[in-house]
Amino acid sequence: xxxxxxxxxxxxxxxxxxxxxxxxxxxxxxxxxxxxxxxxxxxxxxxxxxxxxxxxxxxxxxxxxxxxxxxxxxxxxxxxxxxxxxxxxxxxx
Amino acid sequence: xxxxxxxxxxxxxxxxxxxxxxxxxxxxxxxxxxxxxxxxxxxxxxxxxxxxxxxxxxxxxxxxxxxxxxxxxxxxxxxxxxxxxxxxxxxxxxxxxxxxxxxxxxxxxxxxxxxxxxxxxxxxxxxxxxxxxxxxxxxxxxxxxxxxxxxxxxxxxxxxxxxxxxxxxxxxxxxxxxxx
Numbered sequence: 148x149x150x151x152x153x154x155x156x157x158x159x160x161x162x163x164x165x166x167x168x169x170x171x172x173x174x175x176x177x178x179x180x181x182x183x184x185x186x187x188x189x190x191x192x193x194x195x196x197x198x199x200x201x202x203x204x205x206x207x208x209x210x211x212x213x214x215x216x217x218x219x220x221x222x223x224x225x226x227x228x229x230x231x232x233x234x235x236x237x238x239x240x
Numbered sequence: 241x242x243x244x245x246x247x248x249x250x251x252x253x254x255x256x257x258x259x260x261x262x263x264x265x266x267x268x269x270x271x272x273x274x275x276x277x278x279x280x281x282x283x284x285x286x287x288x289x290x291x292x293x294x295x296x297x298x299x300x301x302x303x304x305x306x307x308x309x310x311x312x313x314x315x316x317x318x319x320x321x322x323x324x325x326x327x328x329x330x331x332x333x334x335x336x337x338x339x340x341x342x343x344x345x346x347x348x349x350x351x352x353x354x355x356x357x358x359x360x361x362x363x364x365x366x367x368x369x370x371x372x373x374x375x376x377x378x379x380x381x382x383x384x385x386x387x388x389x390x391x392x393x394x395x396x397x398x399x400x401x402x403x404x405x406x407x408x409x410x411x412x413x414x415x416x417x418x419x420x
Contacts, residue, residue, distance in 0.1 A: 160359035208376050210302035
């Protein structure tokens with residue numbers, strides 16, 4: 148079983164978590180000003196990365212919090228997890 | 241339901257441990273600390289920690305979420321008292337007394353038995369006394385609280401209680417538990 152490190156609770160078994168899709172996708176501030184194409188791309192288009200992917204997870208059968216993880220999609224190894232709202236570690240922005 | 245489907249006789253290591261009332265409190269840390277002191281605790285509980293002062297038990301469920309068990313006091317008396325202490329703090333206080341039921345499981349080998357359905361490492365070195373956690377028992381969500389080396393308090397939603405008990409009793413056929 149995969150072990151996932153929840154930033155709030157510590158390392159827990161995969162069964163307690165649920166996957167939440169790609170992370171760091173900002174909702175347009177004023178949806179009424181966005182063109183249909185841009186809105187469709189916000190809703191549906193994802194990067195489908197091969198390699199290191201930033202994604203959301205939720206510790207649904209634990210503390211209930213959402214957090215983010217960097218996972219390598221080729222090896223399924225979770226490199227690091229960090230709290231929701233934080234920048235991905237190692238990213239200078 | 242047919243005769244053969246009735247639940248097996250309750251074993252000695254499994255008992256009912258219902259408190260008088262239960263609440264789930266959600267809020268920021270100052271609100272949680274105010275509630276803790278209103279219930280007679282010196283401070284709020286830490287991550288995955290549970291405390292019992294004889295009257296109340298306070299269990300950490302998440303960074304902004306606590307489960308309050310009142311052993312004697314009913315919800316009608318307790319709710320206004322906590323709400324008073326929380327005046328001025330944004331919070332949500334929900335009476336979940338009738339949503340879930342409590343079971344006490346106690347006996348030599350109970351850790352191994354719970355591990356038949358719970359994926360967390362329940363060894364005493366990892367899951368110490370007075371550690372608590374929301375987790376899973378097979379498909380059912382439970383709140384697990386270790387009260388002693390061989391004793392756990394389990395909170396489980398009412399409709400899953402039968403499922404949980406039957407699983408335990410079935411598992412105990414391979415992993416006998418000796419009642420303490």
